[in-house]
Amino acid sequence: MSILELKGLTQRFGGLIAVNDVDLSVEAGEIVGLIGPNGAGKTTVVNLITGVFKPSSGTVTFKGRRLDGLKPYQISRMGVARTYQVVQPFPEMSVLENVMAPAIFAAGASSKAEAMRAADEAIDFLGLKDLRDTLASELTLAERKRLELAKSLAMKPEVLLLDEVNAGLNPAEIEIALEMIRAIAARGVTIILIEHLMKVVMSLCSRIVVLHHGAKIAEGKPDEITKNEKVIQAYLGNRYAKANAAEKPNV
Amino acid sequence: MKRPVIALIAFAIIACLPLLGDNYLLRLGTMFAMYAVLAQSWNIIGGYAGYPSFATAAFFGLGAYTGAILQGLGWPMPLAWVAAGLLAAVFAGAMGSAILHLKGHYFAIASLVLAEVLLEVTTSWTSLTGGGMGLNLPIIRMSIAAQARLFFWSMLGLAVLTFLMSWYVSAGRIGFALRCIRQNEDASSMVGINTTRYKVVAFVMSSLFVGAAGALYASWVFYIEPPDVYSVMTTIRPIVMTMLGGAGTLLGPVIGSAIFLVIEEVVWRNFLSVHAAVLGILIVGLIFYLPNGIVGAVARRFRKRGAENGET
Numbered sequence: 001m002s003i004l005e006l007k008g009l010t011q012r013f014g015g016l017i018a019v020n021d022v023d024l025s026v027e028a029g030e031i032v033g034l035i036g037p038n039g040a041g042k043t044t045v046v047n048l049i050t051g052v053f054k055p056s057s058g059t060v061t062f063k064g065r066r067l068d069g070l071k072p073y074q075i076s077r078m079g080v081a082r083t084y085q086v087v088q089p090f091p092e093m094s095v096l097e098n099v100m101a102p103a104i105f106a107a108g109a110s111s112k113a114e115a116m117r118a119a120d121e122a123i124d125f126l127g128l129k130d131l132r133d134t135l136a137s138e139l140t141l142a143e144r145k146r147l148e149l150a151k152s153l154a155m156k157p158e159v160l161l162l163d164e165v166n167a168g169l170n171p172a173e174i175e176i177a178l179e180m181i182r183a184i185a186a187r188g189v190t191i192i193l194i195e196h197l198m199k200v201v202m203s204l205c206s207r208i209v210v211l212h213h214g215a216k217i218a219e220g221k222p223d224e225i226t227k228n229e230k231v232i233q234a235y236l237g238n239r240y241a242k243a244n245a246a247e248k249p250n251v
Numbered sequence: 252m253k254r255p256v257i258a259l260i261a262f263a264i265i266a267c268l269p270l271l272g273d274n275y276l277l278r279l280g281t282m283f284a285m286y287a288v289l290a291q292s293w294n295i296i297g298g299y300a301g302y303p304s305f306a307t308a309a310f311f312g313l314g315a316y317t318g319a320i321l322q323g324l325g326w327p328m329p330l331a332w333v334a335a336g337l338l339a340a341v342f343a344g345a346m347g348s349a350i351l352h353l354k355g356h357y358f359a360i361a362s363l364v365l366a367e368v369l370l371e372v373t374t375s376w377t378s379l380t381g382g383g384m385g386l387n388l389p390i391i392r393m394s395i396a397a398q399a400r401l402f403f404w405s406m407l408g409l410a411v412l413t414f415l416m417s418w419y420v421s422a423g424r425i426g427f428a429l430r431c432i433r434q435n436e437d438a439s440s441m442v443g444i445n446t447t448r449y450k451v452v453a454f455v456m457s458s459l460f461v462g463a464a465g466a467l468y469a470s471w472v473f474y475i476e477p478p479d480v481y482s483v484m485t486t487i488r489p490i491v492m493t494m495l496g497g498a499g500t501l502l503g504p505v506i507g508s509a510i511f512l513v514i515e516e517v518v519w520r521n522f523l524s525v526h527a528a529v530l531g532i533l534i535v536g537l538i539f540y541l542p543n544g545i546v547g548a549v550a551r552r553f554r555k556r557g558a559e560n561g562e563t
Contacts, residue, residue: 072440072441076441104424106442
């Protein structure tokens with residue numbers, strides 16, 4: 001049975017259909033990439049799964065339990081964590097306190113000492129040990145993105161939604177981030193990765209889902225997706241797709 | 252751990268004030284204790300949770316009238332105080348559930364309206380509250396000096412209770428959750444914090460002892476009327492005191508209420524006709540030059556000195 005299942009997921013904002021009848025089923029241990037042009041509805045899907053929005057119609061099921069209609073704090077306590085596209089640390093708190101918050105409230109640490117142990121473990125795992133007592137507001141962007149990962153890891157998640165964790169990083173920082181995502185996946189965490197950088201998606205994901213204007217237009221292995229005509233059309237426009245198809249009629 | 256103990260010792264020293272036998276000082280002491288109750292209470296919702304509540308006067312007035320009416324019905328004084336605190340807390344719980352989803356200015360306005368509505372209700376419900384005529388409380392058979400001491404110690408006891416509540420909040424899970432909510436409410440719910448519940452708890456905590464202080468005030472002054480107990484100044488003073496001392500800190504509100512009281516008395520005496528203007532200018536100046544309050548400024552100086560020592 002799949003760990004996370006979306007069925008007919010739809011979200012309307014007034015006249016705009018941001019997410020349109022999306023079906024998706026994610027198996028435990030997978031790394032699924034969710035891609036699409038700007039405004040395709042990727043972040044809205046994350047917001048629907050994590051309870052920020054209640055879907056207009058359709059269902060979200062996690063390990064057989066319905067998530068739609070629950071509040072974000074309830075969903076995070078069940079083991080579905082996320083990071084934000086725009087990082088959201090608690091600026092006046094140290095790195096340690098930032099990571100202790102999810103350990104206490106989402107993972108339900110029974111004591112302060114236990115929360116601190118869990119937080120330290122996550123901080124070490126992401127190589128933030130030297131910054132443990134630094135205020136979150138004093139971190140660089142790359143460090144803050146790593147702090148986001150540490151926070152979500154301290155929630156002891158089974159499913160982790162990563163919303164553009166690599167945006168704004170330089171190539172060297174991206175390499176480090178890739179290693180960390182791989183290491184998190186190796187711990188058995190199922191990952192849904194929202195990403196603009198094709199290089200990242202191609203190297204990490206076992207399966208890719210493409211959204212365009214809120215609807216799912218393609219799904220498959222990375223090499224299948226790069227050859228998919230609808231995907232090329234969505235990203236590069238009709239004319240390019242036609243020219244491309246004329247050049248390689250057999251694909 | 253050390254600082255709260257020092258504060259408790261300071262409270263104990265203040266409790267010896269009646270030994271001086273000066274009634275003016277005793278009156279100031281009672282005012283200080285009352286201000287400390289209001290400021291520390293506001294600090295929980297306004298300082299820790301960062302929700303700019305303007306509801307202090309609503310809780311205070313509700314408590315004052317509850318206490319006065321119950322005492323009029325023959326309830327013993329302490330019981331009337333407890334009932335007033337509890338009623339204010341129930342009122343805060345109900346109203347908080349309704350308005351705490353509002354943020355920033357919207358919440359501020361909604362909370363400001365609470366006192367206005369209660370003021371109207373109190374003024375028009377003449378049969379129960381005496382309306383604009385006000386309400387007299389039963390006379391206590393006790394010497395003037397004994398009464399002054401009784402109300403001073405009771406109010407100071409209430410201030411100590413409020414301090415213990417603040418200590419519990421700042422050291423524990425609630426304070427941690429509220430600090431997260433102040434810094435980023437969306438991220439708070441994403442790390443598993445039930446933000447609605449914690450905000451309502453904070454609002455209730457910020458009302459309980461204010462309601463009791465209102466009832467105690469009514470017993471102390473023997474006569475209350477709506478514009479007195481629902482006064483906007485009752486709302487504004489605790490906010491200024493807390494910001495002056497340091498919002499979101501344990502000792503800030505207590506230090507702030509003491510200093511504010513001294514400033515207010517000095518200004519009142521020396522600039523009787525323009526005291527409000529002078530006080531206003533002082534407040535603006537303090538907030539400009541001490542944005543984090545006295546506790547914040549002192550903490551920063553210590554941190555700086557610590558860093559310099561570390562380097563050399």
